[in-house]
Amino acid sequence: MSQKNRLASGGRVDRAKALNFSYNGRQYPGFEGDTVASALLANGVDIVGRSFKYSRPRGIIAAGAEEPNAVLQVGSTEATQVPNVRATQQSLFNGLVCSATNGWPNADLDLMGYVGKVGGRMMPPGFYYKTFMYPQSLWETYEKFIRKAAGLGRSSTERDPDMYDKVNHHCDLMIVGAGPAGLAAALVAARSGARVILADEQSEFGGSLLDTRETLNGRPAAEWVATVVAELKQHPEVLLLPRSTVNGYHDHNFLTIHERCTDHLGDQAPAGQVRQRMHRVRANQVVLATGAHERPLVFGNNDVPGCMQAAAVSTYINRYAVVPGKELVLMTTNDHAYQAALDWHDAGRKVVAIVDTRQNPKGDRIDAARSRGLKIIAGSGVIEVQGSKRVTGVSIAPLNAAGDALAGSVERLSCDTVASSGGWSPVIHLSCHTGSRPEWRDDVIGFVPGKTVQKQHCAGGINGTYGLKAVLEEGARAGAAACEAAGFGDAAKGISLPLAEKVREGKAMALFHIPHTKPTSRAPKQFVDYQNDVTAAGIELATREGFESIEHVKRYTAMGFGTDQGKLGNINGMAVAAKSLNQTIPQTGTTIFRPNYTPVTFGAVAGRDCGALFDVNRFSAMHKWHVANGALFEDVGQWKRPWYFPQGGETMQQALDRECKATRESVGILDASTLGKIDIQGKDAREFLARVYTNAWAKLPVGKCRYGLMCGEDGMVFDDGVTSCLADNHFLMTTTTGGAARVLEWLELYHQTEWPELEVYFSSVTDHWATMTISGPNARKLLSELTDLDLDRDTFKFMDWRQGDVAGVPARVFRISFTGELSYEINVQANYGLHVWEKLFEHGAKYNLTPYGTETMHVLRAEKGFIIAGQDTDGSVTPIDLGMSWCVSNTKPFSYIGKRGMAREDCVRTDRKHLVGLKTRDPKVVIPEGAQAVNDPKQPIPMTMLGHVTSSYYSANLGHSVAMGFVRNGHNRMGETVFYPLADGRVIEAEICNPVFLDPKGERQNV
Amino acid sequence: MSDIIAPTKQAAVEAASVETVALMDQLAGTDIRAESPLYHADLATVAKQGPKAGGVTLQEHKLLGHLVIRGSQDNAGFLAGARAVLGFDLPTQPLTAAEDGTLSVRWIAPDEWLVILPGREAFELENRLREAMSGHVAIVNVSGGQTVLELSGPNARAVLKKSTPYDVHDRNFPVGKVVTTVFAKSQAVIRRTGEQNWELVIRRSFADYLWLWLQDASAEFGLVIKD
Amino acid sequence: MFYIYCPHCGEHREEEEFHAKGQAHLARPLDPDNCTDHEWGEYLYMRKNPRGLHHEIWIHATGCRKFFNMTRDTVSYEIKEVYKIGERPSVVAAS
C-alpha cells in the first residue's frame, strides 16, 4: 500500500523500519517514528471521527496533545482496550489496532447524519441543563442516546493483563517540557548538581526544535538537542522521562506524571515490564516550559477535514515527512504561520494563497514567501470552507482593519487544505491547577500564568515568548533561578547557549473570529470547540440568554469539557463571548484549567493497588488455622475476622445455631486478637482513665478488670471495652476492633493538648498479644488441663485477671465475658498464639470445643443484651439512652469527658430514644436490622418513626428471636407493643422488654 | 482542645517501686514453637528453592526482642539510667539511631525509642532499665507485635521508592537514619543500615500484606529470599 | 497534597503521614459542669471557617504520633507556620 502523502526524504521517521497498523478495520503502512496521526495522514485518511452533537466528519487538526478530534480507541484484544487515545500522541508500532471513537458505527458512513441532525436540534447549547428541567426519568433515555452517539470510548470488559506502577520522587527541580526552554533549564540545573527531573509528553525530547527549520550554531536544531540530551544522560542526579505527561500540578509543588513506558512497543508490555507508571513528584522548585498551542481561527465550516493548525502542517512535513494535502490555503494573523506555506511549497506541493488578515504584513517570513512567488492576499480572511468529507475550496473576503466586518466581495479559491493560525495560546494548564488565575496580556494576545504561591518558574512559550533566542535565554535563566532557590546557586553560573537565527517578525493581529456575510447565528457553523461541538453562534446564544460570566458560558455550552479541556477552544470562545458582550477578553473573565491535562488510564491511577493489594488485609496469629478449618471471613476494619465456621453443607443459620448451642452447652472459642489493646503506664494512669471513661476507676484493685464506656464531649458513646489493672501504675485497655487507632489517638489528643501534666504513656499492643476466649460451662475444665493457675471460682473470680502459664506459655488470663457464660480470655505473646490455640483444641475435643466467629459472638451477646459500640450506637446515644446508667459515675471529682455533654437540656429529657429489648409476637420472626418502630402501622405514610432496630438475631438457645433497638421513650414503655412495617408489606409486632433475654441474674458467668 | 495550657513540668519522683508495673517474662521455653509474623510464608523454603541472584534481597530477622521505651528528655534519671544500662546515650537527635553489637535503638519520637535485641535478652534488659531509670518512664514489650525485615541489594532503593513517599535519596537518607513513615498502605520504621541495606520494622497483622507487596514491587528486579 | 514540616521530627513529610484534627486553641472549659448550655455549645460545636489564616491542630500520625499546630491559608493552602502544642502562633490574621 502506498503512503501517498509521504515525502521521499526528510523527517525523523525511519523508512527502513516499515510498520503496519489497522484503523477502522483496514490495514495501513507506516514507519517507525510515526504517530498514529502522522501515519493516517501519510495514507490520506481524512476522517478520524464524527462530532459529538452534529455528527459531522472530522479530521486531524493538530499534531500534539491539543488534538480534539483524533481521539481513538486502541487495542487489538478485548483485554487491551484503551479509550481516549490521541492519535497525535500514540507512537506507531507494528500491529497497532485502532478505531475512531466518535463514529457510530463507522466514521466514514453517514448513518449518523440523520440522527445527528436530530441530535443537533435536540441538543442546543444548554442541553444538559434544559434537559434536567424535564422529568428526571427522561434523562436516562437521553443519556443512553448521547453516550452512544458521542462515543466517549469504552473500557475493556476483561481484566487488564498489564502491570502498572507508582513511584515516589523528590527532586530539587522538576522541569516540565523538553523543548528549547526546558532543555536550557535542564542543562543549567544538571551542571549545578541539583536533583533534576525532566519530563516531556513526546517520545523524543526537543519539542519545537524537532520540526523547526531554524538553526542553532548554524546546524540543524535537532543536533543541539542530541548533544544536550547526551550530556543530561551523563549526570547521575538527572532523571529523564520522555513519553511522560505531567498531568497534574498540586499543592506544595507536588506533581503527578503519567509515563507511558511501553505503549510505543505494543498492545501489551513485554513480559515483566511495567506498561505505565505514575510518578508522584515532590519538587523543591518547578520550571514550567510547556510551550504554546497554536490557536486556530473561527470561521464557517472550519471543521471540515482538511482544516488544520498551521503549525501542525509544518510539524507533519518537517518531522514526519508527511504533507497532508495537495493544495493549501493558509489563513494567518501573524508571521510565524507563513512557515507552513513555506514548508508546503518546499515539499513540492501547491500553495494556493496565503490569506493574511493584516492589511500590510511585513517580516522575514513574508519576504521568504514573496521570494518563492507565493500569492499573499493581505487584509482578507477565509470566511467559509466548502466540502463535507474534505475541503474542496474556500470563500475569502476582504476585512476591515479591525477584522470585525467584511470590506469587499467574496471570492472563491479551490484547495484541499486550509491551515489557519490565530497566534499562540501559552500552555498555562499546569500553573492553573493549584488555583492560580491566569492573566491576559495584550502583547502576547493570550493568557500567561498569573500569581502563584508555588515555587514555580516559567520559561518560553508559556510566557508568550516565542523567538528561539529569547526562549533559550529564558530557559537558562529560569533554570538558574530555580537552582539558586533550591540551594544550588553557585554551581548554576551561566552556560553558553547556542547561537539562534535572528528572525524579524511583524506585529500579530488580535483576531479570533472571522466575520461572515451572514450574521453568526445564520452563517455556516463556526466551530470554537471541536470536541464538544460548540460554535460561535452557540456562545452568542448563551450570552443572549443572559450568561455573562465566562464560567457560566462554558458550563452552558459545554465548551472546554471532556478530554479536550479547552486546549484549542477556550480563548476563541472567550473572544466570541467578549465580542458579543461588547467588552474585552480580560473583562469577560479568565480561564482556569483543572487536572488532568490529558486523560490518564485507570491502570496508572490504580498502580499496584489492585487485586490482593487493593486494600490491606490484617490477620491474627491464628488466621491460617481459621482458613484450614473452613471459616468464612468478615471484614472488620482492615481485619479479616472469622465470621462463622460452617461444617459440611450447613447453611449460615445452621452453623450459627450449632456454634451458639455448643458454647452455651459446653465450650466455644473465639479469636479476639483483633480487639484494640493499649498498654497504659504512669502514676496518673488511673486518673486519666477516670477522665476518659464515664465510670469510676479510682478504686479498681490490682488484679481486677472493669468495663468502661467512652464518650465524646457531647456525651455520646463512641467506644467501649474492658480495662484491667495490671499494677498500680499499669493498665491494659481494650477497645473495639474498629476503634483501636481512633481511641489511641483520642487518648493522645487529650494527653498532649489538655492534660500534659498527667504522667502517663500509651502504647498500642494490639498486635503483640494473641487473644483467645474460651466460653461456656466447660471453659474451666478445659483451661485447667493446660494451666498451673488456680481457677477456683472463689480465688479467680469473675472480672479478675491472673498471670500464669497456659500450654507452657506465659499468659495473662482475664475472666471476663461477652457471652454471659463462664469465660476466660487468654492472652499470650502473639508468636505463641497458634501454639496455644492448637493445644486448646487438642484438649478441647472431649468437650466439643467449637470455634465460633463474629456472627455467633453477636448472637450470644445479644441474648445477654450486651451492646456493640458502632452497631448499637451511632454517635447520637448517651450511656443513659443505652440503659447503662450503672456505667456512669457522677461523683467523680473531675468533670470527665462526656459528663457535661450528657447534662445538656436535650440529653436529660426522659423521652429520648432508648435502647430496649424487643420480643416479637411470633417467636420465629426476626425483625430486619434497620427496621423502624411505629405505634400505629395503619397511620398513612409518612408514619411517625420511633427508632430503629440495631441488633436482631434468631436465638437457637432460647428458641425465639432476640432484638435490640431504639424506641422513643422506650425505657418507660416496658411491656408495650410497637410495630415494624416493612417494605414488603409485612408488619412485625414486638413487645418492648428488657434487653437481657438470658440469665438476667448473671449466674452463668459466675459459676 | 486547649493547647494554650503550658505543660507543667513536675519534678522527677524517686525511683518507682517494682510493684507499680506488671513485669512479665512473656517467653516460653525453647521447646515451645514460636511463630514469627511471616512464619506461614515459609521463607526458609522459598530461600532454598527460589532464585539465588536478583536485584533485591529480603530477609526476616525474626523473633527478636522489641521494647518501646518512653521517657522525657528532661528527666535526667531516665537518660542516665538508659546510658548506664545500654552503655551509650539514647539517640535524642530526631531520626537517629544507635547500636552496639546485637542491640540497636531507634528514635521514634521525642519521648519514645524502640530497642531491638535478641529475643531472649529482652526481659532482662527491661528489668535492668526499670531498675536503673527513675521518674516517669514506661517500657512496653512489643516483641510479638512486630518483626524486622531487611531489604538489600542494588534495587532495594527502587522498591522503597514504590513503597514509601519518603525521600530515600542519599542526600536525605544517609546510613544510620531512621524514620517512621507510610509504607504501601501500611507503615514501617525504616532504618538505613548500609549503602544498600534497609531495615523495616513492621507490624504483625500487616506482615502478610507487606510480604505480598514486597514480592510484587520487587518482581521486575528479581527477588532473592535469604533465610 | 501538602508537604508538612513536623516540628518534632524536624523535617518535611508528605500529607499522607498526618491527620488534621480541626481548629486549634479551643480551650476545654476548666469547669464544664458550671458552663451554661450555651457556653458548652460554643466550645463543643462552634468553629471558625475563615477565608485566609486558620490555626489548626494536626497529628503526625504515621510518624512520631505528636500533635502540633499549623497556621494555614485556607485560600492558597500555604502553610505559614507550624508550632508546638502550648506555643502561640506568630502569624495571625490582622483583626
Ligand SMILES: [Zn+2]
Ligand atoms: Zn513527627
